[in-house]
Amino acid sequence: MAFTKKRRFIAGAVCPKCSAMDKIVVYSEQDQDWRECVACGYQEKMHFKPKPKELETRVNTPDEVKKEQLQVLQFPPK
Numbered sequence: 001m002a003f004t005k006k007r008r009f010i011a012g013a014v015c016p017k018c019s020a021m022d023k024i025v026v027y028s029e030q031d032q033d034w035r036e037c038v039a040c041g042y043q044e045k046m047h048f049k050p051k052p053k054e055l056e057t058r059v060n061t062p063d064e065v066k067k068e069q070l071q072v073l074q075f076p077p078k
């Protein structure tokens with residue numbers, strides 16, 4: 001939930017349906033973020049990308065990365 005229940009205009013936002021500018025409001029309702037065009041009534045649930053889990057995986061498995069790097073170093077130079 002990124003927005004409050006109070007509707008806020010997004011400056012410069014363009015409605016994907018009617019192409020009206022500065023008519024898009026964002027608000028939060030039922031733990032979901034919505035954007036709505038006050039000009040034509042277009043309404044869309046907003047999707048935010050979840051926090052990347054790849055970074056956590058890399059931190060948890062540093063040994064595998066080290067092994068791969070060592071194997072590369074063990075190859076004799078041509």
Ligand SMILES: [Zn+2]
Binds near residue numbers: 015019020039
């Ligand atoms: Zn619109």
